[in-house]
Amino acid sequence: MEAKHRVAAARAKDRPTARSYIRSLFDEFTEFHGDRLFGDDPAIVGGIARLGQTYVTLIAQEKGTTTRERAARNFGSAHPEGYRKALRLMKQAEKFGRPVVTLVDTSGAFCGIGAEERGQGRAIAENLMEMMTLRVPVLAILIGEGGSGGALGLSVADEVWMLENSVYSVISPEGCASILWKDAGRAAEAADCLKLTAQDLVQLSVAERIVPERGKGFEETFALLRSDIEAFLDEKQRVPAEELLQARYQKFRKIQP
Amino acid sequence: MIKGLFKKPRNELELSTTGAKPAPSGVYIPPELFTVCPRCKKSVFTSDVQENAYTCPNCGLHMRFPARQRIAWIADPDSFVELWPDLKSSDPLNFPEYKEKLEAAERASGESESVLTGTARIGGIETALFVMDAAFMMGSMGTVTGEKIARLFEHAAEEDLPVVGFTASGGARMQEGMLSLMQMAKTSGAVKRFSDAGGFYLAMLTDPTTGGVTASFAMEADVTAAEPGALICFAGPRVIEQTIRQKLPPGLGRAESLLKNGFLDKIVPRDQQKKFIVRMLRAHKKPRREG
Numbered sequence: 001m002e003a004k005h006r007v008a009a010a011r012a013k014d015r016p017t018a019r020s021y022i023r024s025l026f027d028e029f030t031e032f033h034g035d036r037l038f039g040d041d042p043a044i045v046g047g048i049a050r051l052g053q054t055y056v057t058l059i060a061q062e063k064g065t066t067t068r069e070r071a072a073r074n075f076g077s078a079h080p081e082g083y084r085k086a087l088r089l090m091k092q093a094e095k096f097g098r099p100v101v102t103l104v105d106t107s108g109a110f111c112g113i114g115a116e117e118r119g120q121g122r123a124i125a126e127n128l129m130e131m132m133t134l135r136v137p138v139l140a141i142l143i144g145e146g147g148s149g150g151a152l153g154l155s156v157a158d159e160v161w162m163l164e165n166s167v168y169s170v171i172s173p174e175g176c177a178s179i180l181w182k183d184a185g186r187a188a189e190a191a192d193c194l195k196l197t198a199q200d201l202v203q204l205s206v207a208e209r210i211v212p213e214r215g216k217g218f219e220e221t222f223a224l225l226r227s228d229i230e231a232f233l234d235e236k237q238r239v240p241a242e243e244l245l246q247a248r249y250q251k252f253r254k255i256q257p
Numbered sequence: 258m259i260k261g262l263f264k265k266p267r268n269e270l271e272l273s274t275t276g277a278k279p280a281p282s283g284v285y286i287p288p289e290l291f292t293v294c295p296r297c298k299k300s301v302f303t304s305d306v307q308e309n310a311y312t313c314p315n316c317g318l319h320m321r322f323p324a325r326q327r328i329a330w331i332a333d334p335d336s337f338v339e340l341w342p343d344l345k346s347s348d349p350l351n352f353p354e355y356k357e358k359l360e361a362a363e364r365a366s367g368e369s370e371s372v373l374t375g376t377a378r379i380g381g382i383e384t385a386l387f388v389m390d391a392a393f394m395m396g397s398m399g400t401v402t403g404e405k406i407a408r409l410f411e412h413a414a415e416e417d418l419p420v421v422g423f424t425a426s427g428g429a430r431m432q433e434g435m436l437s438l439m440q441m442a443k444t445s446g447a448v449k450r451f452s453d454a455g456g457f458y459l460a461m462l463t464d465p466t467t468g469g470v471t472a473s474f475a476m477e478a479d480v481t482a483a484e485p486g487a488l489i490c491f492a493g494p495r496v497i498e499q500t501i502r503q504k505l506p507p508g509l510g511r512a513e514s515l516l517k518n519g520f521l522d523k524i525v526p527r528d529q530q531k532k533f534i535v536r537m538l539r540a541h542k543k544p545r546r547e548g
Contacts, residue, residue: 118518170438
């Protein structure tokens with residue numbers, strides 16, 4: 001499939017959002033709110049989830065499903081307080097030895113006055129640093145759009161998995177085309193050049209696994225994903241923290257010229 | 258190296274561009290002799306600007322400072338030893354027109370990447386130093402930029418050196434796609450390990466420091482200072498205007514407003530930078546490194 005079709009599928013309005021994953025993959029979920037510094041960001045949902053016998057800290061970008069909810073959740077584009085809530089919950093996970101699972105789905109971190117005034121750059125930077133040395137297993141799953149720094153702020157993980165039709169990109173194809181060629185109409189071409197599909201990114205060692213999309217409501221996908229997450233947690237929880245951190249650092253470190 | 262400066266200003270964000278003074282009739286004045294200050298609009302001698310550490314001799318505007326000149330200015334004489342000067346982007350995604358852009362950037366800046374890395378003495382203190390150059394593809398972060406930064410922090414950790422870094426960047430380099438974005442995680446990891454090992458990192462944010470560099474190593478220092486008037490943001494003013502479709506409050510994203518909002522330790526003009534940096538390096542000198 002061409003890259004532009006993947007981009008369209010990743011953004012499709014009827015695509016399951018984080019909420020469907022949380023409901024289908026886990027046996028229970030308790031949401032926690034707030035960053036303890038400024039506010040609570042509805043674009044990012046976080047809390048404790050149970051998968052069989054294992055508790056994990058779950059952090060997800062939620063775009064919303066109805067028009068009203070999409071607006072309330074700022075279409076999944078987080079402010080700094082969203083990234084700071086995520087970090088607070090990740091540090092809590094570390095304290096209690098819980099693995100962290102993130103579900104990534106955003107067109108990008110929000111670009112607005114308040115976001116700048118409250119330090120969007122610093123908030124993301126802090127997550128990148130802290131996630132790199134978080135002493136529990138971290139799994140990031142891209143379920144739709146992975147928009148640049150706003151997606152990376154939840155994706156410094158031991159493994160990055162991508163749904164078959166998710167995309168992960170340094171800039172939107174439209175943005176890339178309008179900057180490079182002054183023509184947003186060439187977005188399809190830009191999408192190709194950017195190498196943003198799951199297939200491309202596994203090849204480039206940015207992602208580890210492609211999760212196939214099966215069933216109209218993703219029922220088969222969820223069942224498969226659940227057992228894959230169980231296997232991941234089972235394997236990574238046995239790895240000594242130092243070894244885990246070394247491997248995580250090397251995963252990103254080796255992405256070089 | 259300064260050749261890239263001689264072009265017409267394209268917009269007000271592009272602060273350090275120079276232009277020709279209209280010559281009096283019948284007298285030929287080589288345009289490169291003069292620089293028109295983008296702020297006070299006065300024509301000033303280019304040589305005066307250069308001798309003044311690329312600030313306007315009339316109004317004090319901090320213009321963009323070519324990386325190699327900045328190093329010669331901040332480091333003790335002849336103490337800079339460049340590390341990894343031969344690393345160059347290999348165009349990993351085979352991105353259209355990228356190779357040509359790299360060549361043009363090399364001609365414009367006289368450098369082979371958007372950052373120079375190495376060691377130098379500053380006030381007699383051995384330091385790991387990185388300086389970004391906005392004249393190279395607007396200081397954008399490609400894989401080589403990230404690699405040099407990560408190597409520098411690893412080297413500094415091994416050699417027990419402090420790190421001083423001058424940032425200047427438009428953000429990630431889209432011609433290297435996700436490999437560019439991954440440099441944010443890579444550099445942040447290197448900074449974190451260096452920091453956990455007790456290393457001292459001072460960042461001086463210069464105009465412009467934006468996007469992926471702001472959201473990674475620019476904002477991860479122990480002491481974060483900036484030059485007066487520098488644009489420092491995650492999303493630039495034009496991007497925000499397009500997103501929210503309203504005019505922005507004046508000064509948004511400038512160093513002075515970041516200081517007010519709590520994201521900078523200090524604004525340090527160029528004429529005070531060496532003193533400030535030396536003072537900070539002394540304050541963080543580890544006792545066992547002495548003598």
